[in-house]
Amino acid sequence: MKNTDALIIGAGPTGLFTAHQLKLIGLDCEIVDNLDKIGGQCIELYPDKPIYDIPAVPECTGEQLTNNLLNQLKPFDIKFHLSERVEEVKKEEKNWLVKTSGGNSFLTPNVIIAGGVGSFEPRKFSPKECEKFENKSLFYSVKDKNIFKGKTVSIFGGGDSALDWAIELSKESKVNLIHRRDEFRGAQATVDKMHELKDADKINLFTKYQMANAHGEQVLENIEIKHDNNEIKNLKTDYVLGFFGLIMQLGPIANWGLNLNKKTIEVDTEKFETNQKGIYAVGDICTYPGKLKLILSGFHEGALAARACFKLARPDEKYRFEFTTTSKSLLKRLGKKE
Amino acid sequence: MAKITYITHNNKKHTFEVQNGLTVMEGAVQNDIPGIDADCGGGMACATCHVYVKEDWFNKIPKKEDGEDDMLDMAFEPKTNSRLSCQIIVSDELDGLEVNIPSKQA
Numbered sequence: 016m017k018n019t020d021a022l023i024i025g026a027g028p029t030g031l032f033t034a035h036q037l038k039l040i041g042l043d044c045e046i047v048d049n050l051d052k053i054g055g056q057c058i059e060l061y062p063d064k065p066i067y068d069i070p071a072v073p074e075c076t077g078e079q080l081t082n083n084l085l086n087q088l089k090p091f092d093i094k095f096h097l098s099e100r101v102e103e104v105k106k107e108e109k110n111w112l113v114k115t116s117g118g119n120s121f122l123t124p125n126v127i128i129a130g131g132v133g134s135f136e137p138r139k140f141s142p143k144e145c146e147k148f149e150n151k152s153l154f155y156s157v158k159d160k161n162i163f164k165g166k167t168v169s170i171f172g173g174g175d176s177a178l179d180w181a182i183e184l185s186k187e188s189k190v191n192l193i194h195r196r197d198e199f200r201g202a203q204a205t206v207d208k209m210h211e212l213k214d215a216d217k218i219n220l221f222t223k224y225q226m227a228n229a230h231g232e233q234v235l236e237n238i239e240i241k242h243d244n245n246e247i248k249n250l251k252t253d254y255v256l257g258f259f260g261l262i263m264q265l266g267p268i269a270n271w272g273l274n275l276n277k278k279t280i281e282v283d284t285e286k287f288e289t290n291q292k293g294i295y296a297v298g299d300i301c302t303y304p305g306k307l308k309l310i311l312s313g314f315h316e317g318a319l320a321a322r323a324c325f326k327l328a329r330p331d332e333k334y335r336f337e338f339t340t341t342s343k344s345l346l347k348r349l350g351k352k353e
Numbered sequence: 354m355a356k357i358t359y360i361t362h363n364n365k366k367h368t369f370e371v372q373n374g375l376t377v378m379e380g381a382v383q384n385d386i387p388g389i390d391a392d393c394g395g396g397m398a399c400a401t402c403h404v405y406v407k408e409d410w411f412n413k414i415p416k417k418e419d420g421e422d423d424m425l426d427m428a429f430e431p432k433t434n435s436r437l438s439c440q441i442i443v444s445d446e447l448d449g450l451e452v453n454i455p456s457k458q459a
Contacts, residue, residue: 056393060393060396060398060399061396061398064396064398132392138427138429141429141430141457172426173423173426174423174426194426195426195431196422196426198422200422200423200426225430225431243432243433259426259427260400260426260427262392262399262401262427263392263399263401278390278392308394
């Protein structure tokens with residue numbers, strides 16, 4: 016069990032700047048994110064797309080913005096828990112007990128949800144029959160590639176993940192690559208390599224096909240794939256891999272007793288607190304009259320929520336507003352000489 | 354202004370007047386049409402505003418730009434008449450447009 020003044024859920028730009036504000040006013044915090052990297056939507060959805068509306072930053076990409084925010088956090092020691100999803104938030108006297116999928120638990124008076132539009136989950140196959148084989152012979156990511164040795168693997172998707180795995184697994188497995196159209200959106204060199212392997216009969220390529228059904232008693236035996244012209248093909252396969260990118264799901268947040276509005280959480284505009292004392296929501300996931308889903312709004316919301324955290328984390332102290340330009344204590348926390 | 358009809362997966366038709374210049378996605382979001390989540394807010398980065406455009410309309414509306422097909426790879430059950438509704442800008446010419454929303458998106 017870890018004790019902390021505040022726990023931030025979400026390592027996107029809003030979560031990162033909120034951490035900065037907490038540390039600056041002398042509170043400690045830890046950050047949990049379901050993704051395996053820091054940056055949230057900025058990194059997952061648009062790492063290379065330029066953003067033009069961050070105040071005083073005329074142009075930057077999602078990746079640059081994330082790196083700048085991390086640089087700004089350098090003076091501080093912040094513990095990140097990546098690839099972990101917060102599963103449970105429970106009241107425990109004056110604190111919140113927070114449990115993650117990675118087996119971590121935190122006891123904290125303040126939980127700040129900076130979860131964007133929820134957690135990123137893999138997009139799944141549409142036929143219902145596929146669920147039965149999930150995590151047994153049908154996967155949306157590869158954890159141990161050795162299980163595919165000498166087996167037949169059917170890989171779905173048209174991006175780099177699907178292509179990279181088709182190429183890699185073709186060394187020691189029989190590979191079917193299935194994609195809904197002729198064009199692949201992976202890197203050109205990877206696409207070329209895949210076509211080379213296809214010409215050498217190392218990869219069986221099926222384009223304009225999509226998953227239609229999956230069969231098997233206990234284990235997966237074969238799948239049906241359907242062409243744009245409705246023709247059905249039956250493929251014998253031991254394993255299926257689907258790479259359709261990620262989709263955002265509100266996930267367990269929906270079960271924490273918060274007032275929700277569609278996929279967003281209702282907050283006040285003084286503390287950005289939800290209907291539960293000590294649970295705040297900032298950034299894209301919060302809603303209030305006039306809410307703008309801009310990164311700059313997330314920064315403002317995080318700054319205010321951080322001040323609200325102070326009251327609960329340091330009930331016997333009084334928060335004093337100070338500027339980083341002049342305050343000795345703030346400069347000390349920032350590691351600048353007095 | 355154009356009358357746009359959104360057909361949800363249970364075959365229910367929802368028709369609204371949508372202002373010129375808005376996208377078909379925005380028309381859906383403003384009118385609370387289930388199944389058009391538009392998680393990324395119109396950035397062609399999430400495929401949660403995926404619709405099927407009736408054949409006769411598919412060829413009339415402006416063509417897909419770079420990147421839209423890549424994103425449609427990620428959509429739920431894409432078909433040849435799939436579009437991202439955030440990329441279809443409403444104009445008078447679109448009056449009468451009908452789009453179907455995939456079942457799983459709702």
